[in-house]
Amino acid sequence: MPEMTLIEAIRQAQDEELARDPNVFITGEDVGVRGGVFRATMGLYDKYGPNRLIDSPLAEDSIVGVGIGAALYGMRPILEIQFADFIHPALNQIISEAAKMCYRSNGEWTVPLVIRAPYGGGIGGGLYHSQSVEALFAHVPGLKVVIPSTPYDAKGLLKAAVRDPNPIIFLEPKKGYRLIKGEVPEGEYVVPIGPARISRPGRDLSLFAYGMMHHYALQAAQKLESEGIDVEVVDLRTLYPVDKETILNSVRKTSRALIVHEDNLTGGYGAEIAAIIADEAFTDLDAPVRRLAGPDVPAVPFSHPMQDWFMVNPEKIAAAARKLAQW
Amino acid sequence: MPTQVIMPQLGESVVEGTLTRWLKKEGEPVAELEDLLEVTTDKVASEIPSPASGILLQVLVEEGKTVLAHTILAWIGQPGEEIPAAPRPQPAGHAAPAALPSSSPAAAPAADLGFISPIVMRLAKEYAVDLTQVKGSGEKGRITKRDVMAYVEKRQPLAPVQAAWETPADGDLFRPTELVFAQPASAPVPAPAPVSVLPAQPAASAAPAVGDTLIPLSPVRRAIAEHMVLSKHTSPHVTTVMEADMSRVSAHREANKAAFAKEGVHLTFTAYFMAAIVAGLKAQPLANASWSADGILVHHAINLGMATDLGEGGLIVPVIRSAGDLSLLGLARAVNDLSSRARSKRLLPDETKGGTFTLTNHGTGGSLFATPIITQPQAGILGAGRIQKRAVVINDAIAIRPMVYLSFTFDHRILDGAAADHFLAKVAETLQNWV
Structure with missing residues (x-):
């Protein structure tokens, strides 16, 4: 099985979907001739031509608006937002139009589109190239929110997203684009949207994470193993709809839960997981449900020492998990 | 003026009581309605609340003594108060303060x-x-x-404590037998707690060897012993056994448990056995009878005793009165009420009297069938064994069914085999064809 990077898996998924279905097209800033700033559409312009790889103006609300219109006409657009930080001009289109179309037309109209956006910090990107935006969209019914962490899942989930009749926010941990490599089978497969994955079974504590933090969680778990703490790591993969069953089953086994994300703490996605656990697994708990998240400051700082202070890393996760395991 | 503490009459038919324990010592303060002493009759142990607040000035009856109701046991008053030389005569028929259960003493702080x-x-x-x-x-x-x-x-x-025949319906009847009827773990029977050896006990019959332990007879133990011997001497005991398929009872219980719970009633198998006994007694009134010198006294009312094991506290048989008039809900409620109060020793003395027939659930201990002893002067006692999945032959096919053995011990003076079996068959049939 060939090993490839996260970004290569995403490129391949788009390539295969373009080949599979003539209704699939891609639009976004620099996705055509340049092949995307992260090279997620590298070579696809040459292969499929300017009608299917469309360079857009620097106007995110227009990118999403065009996508919604095309989707209503039966197309399957993949929209690239160059950085998740730039998605905010398109919020009206996403939240008030795409998310509500099916509901307000009583199921007659659907908006089958995928919005891909690289998110997250730790790459020296500073205030405008480091944001995590998942909590915002996970709050909006009518959208699905997917965050892959491995090349295998990235390819399989993206293909599932293209075929899904709902608008999908597909957030890619950009720090992992070239850092994370993994085996990806050749040929057709999809990973269903919804189920979480236990990437490391354990007994003492459940660690819930997604995206880049999932890899950090695995590293922390490995470190703790040498200290005799057996950590179960769950890669959530889909934030909405969330896989309650896997989460609750894990907590029922370990009785301790730590949720990790790099987005800031207050109102973050971890609060939702914590609430689900407190509500439905209360009598299984042996310790408080804890969250480890970025600090509540307005942005990821540009200065490297300050960026390091902001970012959750394997050491911080290990420390939090150790403390919780000893509680 | 000091207040008398008198031996209460623990029920209309009880004339005496044994003062088992003083909960306060002479000279100690006591509050009104605070538990002051424990009294045991042949069936019931009760805590007696203090009739007044003050100091326990003088104790007149020591622990272990059995005295008539209305006997003065002690005086309560203010420090230094003088105790009247002679007790004032009790007005005839004056009832002692009712021995109604007072709130239990606060548990020791954890x-x-x-x-x-x-x-x-x-x-x-x-x-x-x-x-x-x-x-x-x-x-x-x-x-x-x-x-x-x-x-x-x-x-x-x-293993979590399981009452053998209360367990199955809590789970799925059609799970493998070993799961439904999990064996209580083979925990060794705990050695009996060392009981204080009476130092100067005169051993009239058996010579105690070194290391033997003499367990003093509690009033309850003595009462049980006397009654068992009396019964075996009185009635010629014969036991007959039948079995019943409990599938329909279990299904009915499963389907109605929640509805009963809404009424605040825990629906147990006991209620079904009671109902089946009622049906059996109505079909065979001779089983609801007593022997007397003048003839066989067939009772009109069906008052069902339920033998309740109190562990070291012995055995007690509270009675469900007019059980023949009660619905399943009424029976279940009575079973709940009497068994819980029996276990917390809060039965009223008269609630153990007047039974006309008795049910014993020996199945709770895992027993399949038994030869129970009749509660005199009743004509019979029904023993319900453990409900156990067994292979049975139905229409020439082997089926797995939750089965129970029903052991009916009867007084052969009153009932002959055929009459007894008529009763028992009706009980089994009622359970098996439960609707």
């Missing part, structure tokens, strides 16, 4: 265990763990889930 997490609380309950025995390894010595599980694994594997 040792400070620190924070108990929800899962630790739950596991402690499930595995009957005394958390004071568990060493905590968490932060500041907190007891963690792991500590509880390690404790449970280390001690003898005590």
